Structure formats: C-alpha cells, structure tokens
Amino acid sequence: xxxxxxxxFALLFISTLHAxxxxxxxxxxxxxxxxxxxxxxxxxxxxxIPEVKDPYAWPGLTTGAWCYYDNDPPNGKIYGKLxxxxxxxxxxxxxxxxxxxPSDSEWTTLEKSLGGISVAGGKLKEAGILHWATPxxxxxxxxxxxxLPGGMRDQIAYFTTVxxxxxxxxxxxxxxxxxxxxxxxxxxxxxxxxxxxxxxxxVRCVKD
Numbered sequence: 636x637x638x639x640x641x642x643x644f645a646l647l648f649i650s651t652l653h654a655x656x657x658x659x660x661x662x663x664x665x666x667x668x669x670x671x672x673x674x675x676x677x678x679x680x681x682x683x684i685p686e687v688k689d690p691y692a693w694p695g696l697t698t699g700a701w702c703y704y705d706n707d708p709p710n711g712k713i714y715g716k717l718x719x720x721x722x723x724x725x726x727x728x729x730x731x732x733x734x735x736x737p738s739d740s741e742w743t744t745l746e747k748s749l750g751g752i753s754v755a756g757g758k759l760k761e762a763g764i765l766h767w768a769t770p771x772x773x774x775x776x777x778x779x780x781x782x783l784p785g786g787m788r789d790q791i792a793y794f795t796t797v798x799x800x801x802x803x804x805x806x807x808x809x810x811x812x813x814x815x816x817x818x819x820x821x822x823x824x825x826x827x828x829x830x831x832x833x834x835x836x837x838v839r840c841v842k843d
Contacts, residue, residue: 660842661779664748666741667842669734670781672715672803676701679728684718690792694833699725702835704786705794713766714785714797717835720813723804734840739807739814739827741841746816746825749778757823760801768798773823782818788835802828802836 661670676684678699687693687700699722704710722729723736730736737745749755757773759782764771766783776782786797800819807814809829815836817826830836 663745663778663780666745666748668745668780669840670779672783672785673718673729673838673840674711674715675729675731676716678725679730679732682727684722684729693719693788693792693835694790696833697721699723699729702788704788704797710785710797714783715837717785717788718804718838719835720804720830720832723806723813723838729838730840733843735843736804736806736838737841739805739816742803742805742816742827752825752827754823756818756825759825760818766798768820771820774820783837784818784820785837790831790833802830802834803839804836 659670660667676686678684685700687696687702688706693700693702696719699719701716701718701722704714704717718729746752746755749758754773757775758778759780760767760771760774760776761781761783762771762774762776767774768784782801784796784798784801786795786800787802788794798820800817802815802817805814805816812829813832815828815830817828819826
C-alpha cells in the first residue's frame with residue numbers, strides 16, 4: 636500500500652509539473668512561444684549577465700547587460716527584464732536550453748499566423764487595462780501570448796513608455812542596428828522597427 640501511495644504521489648507530482656510547464660508556453664500556428672517576458676540574469680552557460688543601473692554607464696556598453704524598468708525590481712515581476720541587444724547576441728546564450736531568441740522572420744510568421752500585422756497586435760496583447768494604458772485597442776489576448784507593455788531604456792539611459800508600448804528584440808541585424816517588433820496601446824497593429832543595439836527591450840523566446 637505504501638508503494639502504491641508513493642507511486643500515486645509521484646505521478647501527481649509529475650502531472651503538476653507538466654501542468655505548470657504547459658502554462659509557461661503557448662502554441663500559435665507551428666510555433667511554441669513563452670507567455671512571459673524573459674527574466675534571467677545568467678547566460679545559458681552559467682555566466683552572470685551584469686545588471687547596469689548607472690545611467691552614465693549604460694550608453695557606452697558594447698557587451699550584454701540588463702536592468703529593470705526604472706531600476707525598480709517590482710517592475711521586473713510584471714514585465715521581466717530589459718536587455719540590450721548585446722545580451723541577445725552573446726554566444727553564451729541568453730535563452731534557456733530548448734529555446735532561442737526569435738529572428739525577424741519568425742516574428743513575421745507569428746504575425747501572419749494571427750491574420751497579419753493589421754490585427755495581430757490586438758491578439759497578442761494582454762486584455763484589459765491593468766497593465767496596458769487605456770484604450771488598449773483590440774487587446775483581447777485571443778492568441779494566449781499575453782503581451783505586456785514593458786517600455787524601454789533608450790540609448791541615453793532614459794526609461795520611457797511603460798504601460799504604453801512593448802518592444803521585443805529579434806536576433807536579426809540590419810546594418811549596424813538590430814530589428815525589434817512592438818505592440819502599442821492605441822493600436823491593433825503589430826509594429827516593426829530598426830533600433831540602436833544599446834536600447835533596453837524585452838525578450839520573448841520561441842521553442843527550438
């Protein structure tokens with residue numbers, strides 16, 4: 636009887652782990668995406684990624700770094716960390732094992748699978764105005780992706796647009812810049828931009 640009970644407990648424990656794991660990702664089309672912004676402070680090989688609060692140090696970086704919006708840890712619990720692109724591209728690996736930073740083409744695939752850029756933004760945004768500023772146009776999270784407006788840290792280290800815009804790095808470069816995708820409160824569209832690599836943006840991962 637004791638062995639049976641232990642076996643049942645083990646099965647229940649494993650099932651609970653699988654259930655929790657399933658909540659961390661969502662399948663959209665042929666892709667599987669994380670449903671939260673990345674919040675790691677070590678590369679995949681175990682090396683630490685430095686947190687850089689200093690507004691004078693951030694603009695001069697050419698290596699990976701992260702920060703919380705406004706350097707305020709409670710923001711990290713909601714929006715995850717903001718990373719510069721040098722952390723995204725570091726060969727030690729920003730994404731956890733089994734995941735990777737999506738390329739621009741993988742983002743485009745995501746948007747196309749949700750009906751194209753004109754409507755994909757609303758489907759990707761978390762519904763309501765708990766985290767999004769009003770009006771959060773079209774935001775219904777029908778995709779399950781639960782996009783949040785984590786704002787950004789710009790190339791001169793100012794924090795801006797939290798609750799208004801969410802920016803996510805891709806792994807793709809464009810000349811000396813890098814490509815990001817974005818969602819905004821007043822629009823159902825999914826956006827695209829080319830940005831300075833020193834900017835601090837959110838990161839989402841897609842499964843290998």
